[in-house]
Amino acid sequence: MTKPLAAAALAALLTVPLAAAAPAAAAAPPACARMTGPPPASPPPTSVDTLGQAFFCVFDHYYGGPGLRTQDLLKDAFAAYTRNLQKRGADVAGLRLPALTGDREADWAAAARMLGTGDPVALRAAIGGMVEGLRDNHARHHVPEPPREGGPVGTGIVGASGISGPGVDPAARPPFFITDVVEDSPAGKAGVRPGDIVQAIDGVPVWVGETLNPLLVEQVQQPSFTITLKRPTTGRVRTVKLTEGPLTPPARTLxxxxxxxxxxxxxxxxxxxxxxxxxxxxxxxxxxxxxxxxxxxxxxxxxxxxxxxxxxxxxxxxxxxxxxxxxxxxxxxxxxxxxxxxxxxxxxxxxxxxxxxxxxxxxxxxxxxxxxxxxxxAVSGPASPWLLGDGSIVALPSVLHLGPGKEIVDTVxxxxxxxxxxxxxxxxxxxxxxxxxxxxxxxx
Missing domain, CATH: 3.90.226.10 (2-enoyl-CoA Hydratase; Chain A, domain 1)
Structure with a gap:
């Protein structure tokens, strides 16, 4: 499948030192900036200040900001930060979420002191975890990727049942089947057609009981994978290896x-x-x-x-x-x-x-x-993009969407x-x- 813009890969892993001592009082981070043009081509690494920017940006510009607790935002950030360190075998002794009072400035200062100089890769994960913790389908943390030399690539599978936005539809039900294939793409040339039922990817069944396997979203973003398909008109089952190649995305036209x-x-x-x-x-x-x-x-x-x-x-x-x-x-x-x-x-x-x-x-x-x-x-409210110091973008809805009769449409x-x-x-x-x-x- 084509790689969603929002699913940019994390930066290369870095050697992680122990957290260095920070000053007794952490300076307030600069404010996030409203996007007025493209992000910088060569931004600096993610820093503790960048996480602080995102923290205050959510309070200042998210429609639900007035009702948020600092404890919840920082808990989500520290949970994502420490998980990232653990996955890389780089956990830091003594790193914990400090006691928090609910005061934004004081709580951020305490968190910044605990993080010290911080780890750029884990800090980027912390921003993502904090935004994901809002549980808002229009709140996003996006890390722009430079344009790929030679143009876009992909397998050409650009639509499937059971996929909603960047993830799996929680209401998905069997079968899981292809809905859209780009002509002259690797998938198209391999004979993959709309309606083909997906049984497995890299040998892993796409269904776990009646639940669509969420891992398939990551599997189909790999440069190469095998996909086992059943043609509904004939019952024929075959396994095809797909490798991404040059792709002309379908035009957004009527x-x-x-x-x-x-x-x-x-x-x-x-x-x-x-x-x-x-x-x-x-x-x-x-x-x-x-x-x-x-x-x-x-x-x-x-x-x-x-x-x-x-x-x-x-x-x-x-x-x-x-x-x-x-x-x-x-x-x-x-x-x-x-x-x-x-x-x-x-x-x-x-x-x-x-x-x-x-x-x-x-x-x-x-x-x-x-x-x-x-x-x-998925209609929580229109989101506005805000630029952080590392060139990444936080998109936040400033209003809540309700229907014509003030009914809630989001999630329903x-x-x-x-x-x-x-x-x-x-x-x-x-x-x-x-x-x-x-x-x-x-x-x-």
Whole structure:
């Protein structure tokens, strides 16, 4: 599979000295900076100050910051820090989480004194552990990688059932099958096809009982691995060795066609300009529309309200809320001329973030029916990127997303009005139950 941008590898292991004594009072770290351009090309190593930047950045810019305890943030950071040292056989005698009082400045000073000069690799892990401890699907710690010479590489498997965002979908159920393969990629040339059922990777079964093995996400990021596949149309089982090679990632562009008097548009993401592209593709066409948002990982809330404005005016689409409970309603962009078209929206478990914002809005306002499956439930709130001193980035939501009726969509998802999942056999044979149901709703 292509390697997710957020899954950047840790820096090379370093020789770890014992923690050196720090000054009696640790100076406050510099503040994290709002991203205004690309990160520095050659940033310094991660330091104790970098961890402190992230610590205060969460309190200052995360919507839930006012309710966080210093004890919890630093516990998660120290847990990740010490685990990293232990995995490398580099644990430090006497290193422990000091007694904490709940005072941010005093607790950080105590933590910094305990860390001393710190270990750069373990400190980077500590930042990741602290952010992961927020348990927020839009909070991320990202370490940018320089562009690869010669362009991107991968195996060409770019989609699979049971995968949600960068990890395994906790609601995944058997079978686990391929959904998307890049043409002329190593996987494509090896005969891997959408619908192929994955039985094992490097000989390890992908299912442990009824649970999808979370290790498979790491396995398929290796430069080379074997994958055991079953073709659903024939039952044939074979094992293929895949090695990453040069790859042309699929373009993020619309797919438009007319089917049975209906204009079908597949939108892969709410990227900048996406709304106007869809509106242009629909203007002058049939007044029956299927908008396919399956696999749409999200994007800009501005694109959501603009596209909604082509189907309805005067509607509240969602709410962005602060920790104190105050909420600001988001509304359809009524500057967009109405298309006057009937709409059905296709969704699946890979419809996330802004995609769920759109789906909840059309469903909650009676703008359109949804067909397919429940969405991902990954819409905590739009995140802003903040730059740390080591060139890494912390993305933090400054507001909480609620649906048009102030309902929680995050972690729950948007249920489909008409359940029509895509099976492995459907993909292998070119059938599309959700599209078929959508056409029947529009033409019935």
């Amino acid at each position: 797919r438009v066609k007319d089917v049975s008097g209906v204009r079908y548009v597949r939108l892969p993401g709410f990227y900048e300009g996406a709304a106007d592209e869809v509106i242009a593709a629909l203007r002058g066409g049939p007044k029956k529309v299927v908008l396919d948002l399956r696999g749409n990982g999200g994007g800009s809330p501005r694109e959501v309200v603009r596209l909604l404005g082509a189907f309805a005016h005067g509607k509240v689409t969602s709410h962005f809320c602060g920790y104190d409970g105050s909420c600001t309603p988001n509304r359809t962009d009524d500057s967009v001329p109405l298309l006057g078209a009937r709409l059905v929206v296709l969704t699946d478990r890979r419809c996330a973030s802004a995609c769920e914002d759109f789906s909840a809005a059309v469903q909650g306002n009676g703008i359109a029916s949804t067909v397919g499956t429940r969405t991902a439930g 998802g948007v249920p489909a009005d008409h359940h029509a999942p895509m099976t492995a056999l459907d993909l292998a044979t070119g059938r599309d139950p959700a599209l078929r149901k959508a056409l029947s709703l529009l033409n019935g």
